[in-house]
Amino acid sequence: MNEHLDRLSPQPLWRHFRTLCETPRPSGHEAALAARLEAWADAQGLAHERDAFGNLLIRKPASPGHEQAPGVIFQGHLDMVPQANSDHPHDFTRDPIETYLDDEGWLRARNTTLGADNGLGVAAALAILEDDELIHGPLEAIFTLEEESGMGGALNLAEGWLQGHYLLNLDSEDRGEVFIGCAGGTDVVVEAQLPTAALADDEVTLRLSLTGLRGGHSGIDIDKGRGNANRLLVRVMRVLERLDARLTSYQGGTLRNALPREALAILALPEEELEAAKAEVAELQATLRKEFAGVDDALSLSLESVEMPADEPLTGQATHLLLAALHAAPCGVERMSQEVPGVVETSNNLGVVSLAAGRFHLGALVRSLHDSAAQDLADRLRAVFELTGAKVRLENGYPGWTPQPGSELLTRFQRVHHEQLGSEPAVKVIHAGLECGILDGKYPALEMISFGPLIRGAHSPDERVEVASVEEFWTLLRALVEDLTR
Structure with missing residues (x-):
């Protein structure tokens, strides 16, 4: 070979x-x-x-x-x-x-x-x-x-x-x-055990997938305008939440220093909202393709029925708090450098997000040319997720x-x-x-x-x-x- x-x-x-x-x-x-x-x-x-x-x-x-x-x-x-x-x-x-x-x-x-x-x-x-x-x-x-x-x-x-x-x-x-x-940079690791509730008689189970993004290096490519699969799928889930969708499981990204290219969620939804959900996903796919035209042209959203998983979905309140925190968390370029024109000063990558059996995990990587700015952005992430009751730790910091x-x-x-x-x-x-x-x-x-x-x-x-x-x-x-x- x-x-x-x-x-x-x-x-x-x-x-x-x-x-x-x-x-x-x-x-x-x-x-x-x-x-x-x-x-x-x-x-x-x-x-x-x-x-x-x-x-x-x-x-x-x-x-x-x-x-x-x-x-x-x-x-x-x-x-x-x-x-x-x-x-x-x-x-x-x-x-x-x-x-x-x-x-x-x-x-x-x-x-x-x-x-x-x-x-x-x-x-x-x-x-x-x-x-x-x-x-x-x-x-x-x-x-x-x-x-x-x-x-x-x-x-x-x-x-x-x-x-x-x-x-x-x-x-x-x-x-x-x-x-x-x-x-320099630091890893932000968030973990929480979230409450779940059994699937209701009128709920169906669906798989929501976002694929086709280019991905790349979370430092060098962070300013290229590429989509972050975790950021975008959370955006879609926020819309479906209005239809009483509940998260069962989630997997997005594989490394905290790579822009996530794909994300997948299993969710529970009232059966009467299924057609409305499909319409929302189709509309969001068109919207996101327009927003990322010329950058992530292969972006694809899909929603399909799947068999009931063994895990219970999160409660409606837990789903809401988790999606709100992920949606509010800093992601992408935070600030451009004033000292070195054209260079990103501070950024964060929502690299790895997972949820299984109510156990939530986030692996993010904050970078900055100023160690103090990296510490501040990492602390903002900590503050956002501590509001949900999650445990947050900062590790692997380097200057x-x-x-x-x-x-x-x-x-x-x-x-x-x-x-x-x-x-x-x-x-x-x-x-x-x-x-x-x-x-x-x-x-x-x-x-x-x-x-x-x-x-x-x-x-x-x-x-x-x-x-x-x-x-x-x-x-x-x-x-x-x-x-x-x-």
Whole structure:
């Protein structure tokens, strides 16, 4: 599988990426990949070690005569976001990723996320470590775990472990750009046991589904105007509530850092309101398609009868309070940055919503360039759901990365970019969680930048990478490493 990757250039990088595609690695399941990389390091004669959390560090001595050059650290994460189309069964803990090249020069996966985020950064670091023609100072590659599920690897990274002076984070997704700052964030987890009541004799059971949204990265794509399946299905349910609909179960989204593409609710409804409900859903589908034309053109709403489930529906009052809280909860862009024009400052993603047997769960991810603003928005979410009696906790908080626009590393990167590619890179701050903010807190003396090839659709089955940009990325990375030895 994926033999065509061996024919792409630069071959060493794509060979390593093929290994990553064929080694399952969703968050929390990186052990097999880490073991393969340790075996590879042994075969290369490279020193390696793991910290208590399991993060992997590989070291390579400097080229002869360059032992005193500042050390360079490559940084990326081993895990990937596991997202598949609903009609495509895929076990991300066992099944490899099947890739293909489209007619426009993009590498994609069949019906799943590709794992270019951050597989290509990891592959590039490995290819550099085995490049015996490259002139370099001391090299380190730090590969963290569980980045996508809460930055666990970076948050638990051993202190006093890294020795280098410059850190190159290889987890960005835009050619011609270099990132020097990023948003911090925190998870908001809401849980409640809600009261239920037996199905009445005059009630029927229905399945309400919303599908066809594009989804995407909850940071990078939050300002693209794409629909959030949880937000939209709650909007539909609010209308059906007027017809005395009661929620029985709900499932929307799979990851707190991915824009939810689909949501499904089982509800109870007085049989006499069935035709009115179907008419409302048809009208809402037309309304939403008009609102999201050109963005989510495949949006689809359906309402169909199903057999009575084992679970009782929520009471009417519990349904009302839950839908009201979800409808009032902040979702999407909260504020644009005044300091960095065109960049989102603060946002929230209603990522995962579930209800079963009266047990409600919400997993949301708040992001902001200002830690204080992230804390405030998270507290607003807490306030909304505590009004319903739910328990709310904030966890996996991580700091933003404060820009250093005058750093020596950035100056060198800008010069090398111009020399190699003939253009000046755009210097940017990203509304996404890079591990640099956490690493900056643990290693404040490090100078850091982040760059990578052109990736689009991360965190969704539409994820793809422009093959030509990977070769540019590789050329730039090699040239920068050699420049940093001088």
